[in-house]
Amino acid sequence: MxxxxxxxxxxxxxxxxxxxxxxxxxxxxxxxxxxxxxxxxxxxxxxxxxxxxxxxxxxxxxxxxxxxxxxxxxxxxxxxxxxxxxxxxxxxxxxxxxxxxxxxxxxxxxxxxxxxxxxxxxxxxxxxxxxxxxxxxxxxxxxxxxxxxxxxxxxxxxxxxxxxxxxxxxxxxxxxxxxIKVENEGKNYVNLPPHIDTWRVYRVKDTPVKRNSIGLLRPSKFKGLSYYIYSYLDHGSTCEIQTRDYGRCKIYIKDTPAVITIGYYKY
Ligand SMILES: [Zn+2]
Incomplete structure (x- = not known):
């Protein structure tokens, strides 16, 4: 270099x-x-x-x-x-x-x-x-x-x-x-900013309301979290992601601090 x-x-x-x-x-x-x-x-x-x-x-x-x-x-x-x-x-x-x-x-x-x-x-x-x-x-x-x-x-x-x-x-x-070949280049990522402590996770087929939550992601603990978006669900208010702890699941993103980026992980 x-x-x-x-x-x-x-x-x-x-x-x-x-x-x-x-x-x-x-x-x-x-x-x-x-x-x-x-x-x-x-x-x-x-x-x-x-x-x-x-x-x-x-x-x-x-x-x-x-x-x-x-x-x-x-x-x-x-x-x-x-x-x-x-x-x-x-x-x-x-x-x-x-x-x-x-x-x-x-x-x-x-x-x-x-x-x-x-x-x-x-x-x-x-x-x-x-x-x-x-x-x-x-x-x-x-x-x-x-x-x-x-x-x-x-x-x-x-x-x-x-x-x-x-x-x-x-x-x-x-x-x-x-x-270097980037597999998901040009695709969308959802980025959960580091100032957020927790973010609810739902099963892909469930309605994204509090009582259906199956767990929490912890953006602040990891200085922010970024995920590849497999699909948008619930008329665009949620997206399907792959997580370490909950496998394939979805999170609520409409009118939230979540930032969607094209082609790159933010955190
Ligand atoms: Zn030496």
Whole structure:
């Protein structure tokens, strides 16, 4: 990716490769990365402390100042190049100028850090190690090397738009955001805003009155909720959606704070 780059499709950020020029000096499973998906990356000119950028909007979970190391997690579900959509957790290391602190949020495209030599490093680089999931466990594997659960290599994580891949072209199978197909593009979504605490749910065939309610959605708990609309029912006053807890059901939307959008999830 390049500085300031943002990439979002259907309301979901695409996880980009944080590097503009990427020269891999040690790949996954090699040397000090045994049993892990950690990758060491330098920039165009060896020894230069190039900046790298936030692959999606990330929040700092934890820092390890002695090695210029930061554990990051996406603030929302993001799209990865292997099709995964969900929370990602990653580690960056060796940034001599590291000034992150827990709670810091770095928007997609902003500077995340600089390549460096802090900690156990020979030569200026960024060590990056990514996992698909929200698990922040950081444990020693059977080779005595720290890692996450469910780690993935860079080509399963990243879209390589605007990244100049300088070596290991046979090792990486780069995927680009131009290949993303959005299933429900151009269709309608109903968005329940985050300031609403609860929203009643009804069976598709029932009359949408209070006594028929089968449960509640909780928009505020999830910072807003968005659903694909399968159909409009009851003369357009309700719509049919698919929910995790109640399966296929309907909600009342006429003259309410619900916002209908075309082609994208709002929350
Ligand atoms: Zn490394």
């Amino acid at each position: 390049k500085k300031g780059e943002k990439s979002k499709i259907d309301g979901i950020e695409n996880f980009l490769c944080p590097f503009t020029d990427m020269y891999i000096t040690q790949g996954a499973n090699e040397g000090t990365h045994r049993g892990t998906m950690g990758v060491d990356v330098r920039g165009k000119v060896s020894g230069t402390r190039y900046a790298y950028y936030s692959p999606c909007t990330l929040k700092c979970i934890k820092t390890y100042p002695e090695s210029g190391q930061v554990m990051w997690q996406s603030t929302k579900a993001v799209r990865c190049s292997n099709g995964y959509i969900g929370i990602v957790t990653l580690m960056t290391a060796h940034d001599d100028s590291m000034n992150a602190y827990p709670g810091l949020v770095v928007p997609q495209g902003n500077k995340l850090g600089n390549m460096g030599t802090k900690g156990n490093a020979t030569g200026v680089h960024c060590h990056i190690e990514c996992s698909q999931g929200s698990d922040t466990s950081w444990f020693k594997n059977k080779y005595g090397i720290y890692m996450f659960n469910n780690e993935k290599d860079l080509d399963s994580m990243c879209y390589f738009d605007h990244t100049n891949i300088m070596n290991r072209k046979e090792y990486l199978k780069p995927v680009y955001t131009s290949s």
